[in-house]
Amino acid sequence: MPFSASWSGRAPGRVNLIGEHVDYMGGVVLPAAVDRFTDVSGHEAGEWSVDSEVAGGLEYVRATGEELGAPPQAVTVRSQVPPNAGISSSAALLVATAAGLRPGMAGRDAALLCQRAEQKATGVRVGVMDQFASALGRRGGALLLDCATLDYQVAPFPDEVAIGVIDSGEHRSLAGTAYNERRREAEAHDPRRMRHVDSEIERVHSFVAALKARDFRLMGELLKLSHASLRDDFEVSTPNVDAIVERACAAPGCYGARIMGAGFGGSILALVERARTRDFEAMLARPVLFCSTADGAFATPDARGAHR
Ligand code: GLA
Numbered sequence: 001m002p003f004s005a006s007w008s009g010r011a012p013g014r015v016n017l018i019g020e021h022v023d024y025m026g027g028v029v030l031p032a033a034v035d036r037f038t039d040v041s042g043h044e045a046g047e048w049s050v051d052s053e054v055a056g057g058l059e060y061v062r063a064t065g066e067e068l069g070a071p072p073q074a075v076t077v078r079s080q081v082p083p084n085a086g087i088s089s090s091a092a093l094l095v096a097t098a099a100g101l102r103p104g105m106a107g108r109d110a111a112l113l114c115q116r117a118e119q120k121a122t123g124v125r126v127g128v129m130d131q132f133a134s135a136l137g138r139r140g141g142a143l144l145l146d147c148a149t150l151d152y153q154v155a156p157f158p159d160e161v162a163i164g165v166i167d168s169g170e171h172r173s174l175a176g177t178a179y180n181e182r183r184r185e186a187e188a189h190d191p192r193r194m195r196h197v198d199s200e201i202e203r204v205h206s207f208v209a210a211l212k213a214r215d216f217r218l219m220g221e222l223l224k225l226s227h228a229s230l231r232d233d234f235e236v237s238t239p240n241v242d243a244i245v246e247r248a249c250a251a252p253g254c255y256g257a258r259i260m261g262a263g264f265g266g267s268i269l270a271l272v273e274r275a276r277t278r279d280f281e282a283m284l285a286r287p288v289l290f291c292s293t294a295d296g297a298f299a300t301p302d303a304r305g306a307h308r
Contacts, residue, residue, distance in 0.1 A: 003070050008041035009100025011092045011297035013081035014133035015163055015269055016260055017142050018226055019204040021234055023127030024183055026148035027201040030208065031129055032157060033137020033299075034291035038079040038092035040100050045074035052077035056121070056173065060090060063117035064097040073101075082289070086260050086267030087165055091130035094118055098135075099297035107136040107298030108150055124174045125183055130261075137296035144208055155208055157293055161216055161255070162272045164280070165289040166248065168241050170265025177264040182234060196233035200226060220255025220271055227258035236263030244268050244286070252279040 012033040019029030040061070048065065050058040052075075061075050075097070081089040094114035098105065105113075114131035118124070132145055132152075141154040157163075186193040203222045210218040227245050231237040237245075237259050245268055248257035253276025260269035270288070272280045281288045 003044070003101055006041070006043040007100040008039065009096040009098070009103070009297065010037050010039045011095035011099055011134045012037050012137060012294045013087040013089060013092045014130055014137065015087060015165060015291060016129065016133075017157075017163075017269070018207045018222060018258075019129075019200060020226060020230055020258075020260070020263070021182065021186070021236065022197050022200050022204075023129040023147040024125065025186055025197050027197060028204045029129045029145050029147060030142050030155065030204055031133035031137070031145070032142040032163070032293045033133050033296045034087065034163065035294040036080045036082075036087065036092075036289070036291060037294075038077065038081050038089065038096045040075060040077050040093065040096040042073040042075035042100065045072055048072045048075075050075045050077060053079070055083070056090075057093060059121040060093050060117065061097050063121040064094050064114060065101060067113045067117045067120075068098065068101050070101050082167065083171075086167075086262075087289075087291075088130040088134065088261065090118060091134040095131055095134040095297050105298065107296065108132075110298050111135045111150075122173070122175045124179050126174070126179075133296065135296045135298040137294060138299055139293050139295045141293060144204075155211055157211070158214065158216075160274045161219075162274045162277050163291045163293075164270040164272050164277070165260070165291060166244060166257075166268040166270060166284070166286055167289070168238070168244055168265050168267060170238060170240055172265050174262055177262065178236075179262050179264070182236060192233050196229045199229055199233075216255050216271070216273075223256035223258040223269070223271065224249060230259055230263060234263075238265055241265065241268060248280075248284060251283040252276050254280055
């Protein structure tokens with residue numbers, strides 16, 4: 001099928017409620033697409049070029065285009081997804097590019113293709129979670145995704161619980177972190193790393209049960225346990241992030257908080273009573289990005305419910 005002479009695509013960033021550093025181990029994760037978007041537009045050109053405020057954009061866009069077999073494109077990127085802050089600006093850029101160039105693709109195929117593109121662009125052996133959430137997230141829900149089979153279900157997420165993302169200020173690109181090293185250690189079944197992986201997968205299941213029972217307090221406790229495990233057993237936190245998590249957990253209306261995404265800095269997720277978000281932010285004395293769940297770039301209206 002030929003590519004359009006000019007095209008545009010849009011895809012959201014994502015949060016991960018729980019299930020960190022388990023996607024590449026074939027575990028279950030619970031991410032959600034959020035209402036911060038990256039818009040990409042392009043047209044065929046003699047060579048690949050990107051006009052973007054985001055560093056590294058060219059590699060991501062070109063890798064996605066090449067995976068799709070597209071000819072070189074001149075691309076413009078506009079993004080509301082803050083870069084290097086843990087809500088996956090990279091996945092939003094990859095998925096927006098794929099959605100623009102090949103809007104009719106199946107969401108699962110798009111997610112896998114974008115994962116390959118990110119791995120090629122960065123040399124980081126990322127899992128599929130971020131691209132999957134950006135492609136197939138659903139407004140009003142989180143995705144309970146089995147990364148071994150790519151089966152997923154939409155788990156409704158309550159309006160009364162606000163999803164807060166706190167930028168740690170420690171920005172990094174994954175290529176400069178120990179991400180690959182942690183993945184290698186987990187794949188080699190290092191006991192401490194595996195203690196995190198196994199316990200985190202159990203926490204995902206407990207979290208989903210708590211979500212169904214509307215036990216927000218328990219959901220928050222599970223976030224705190226997840227943080228401790230990522231800090232002590234997987235060793236992807238930093239002292240600065242630990243301090244912010246602690247402050248967030250003590251702030252008004254907070255059910256719980258943890259480091260989110262790959263770690264090594266990046267961002268913190270906090271679940272906060274909707275009615276108390278202002279008090280929470282004032283006490284934390286840091287800007288909090290409050291997000292709502294959103295549809296992914298490849299989500300279709302009939303894509304609700306179970307997917308097998
Ligand atoms: C990054 C990767 C994901 C996942 C998380 C950790 O966001 O892109 O695939 O491994 O880290 O859960």
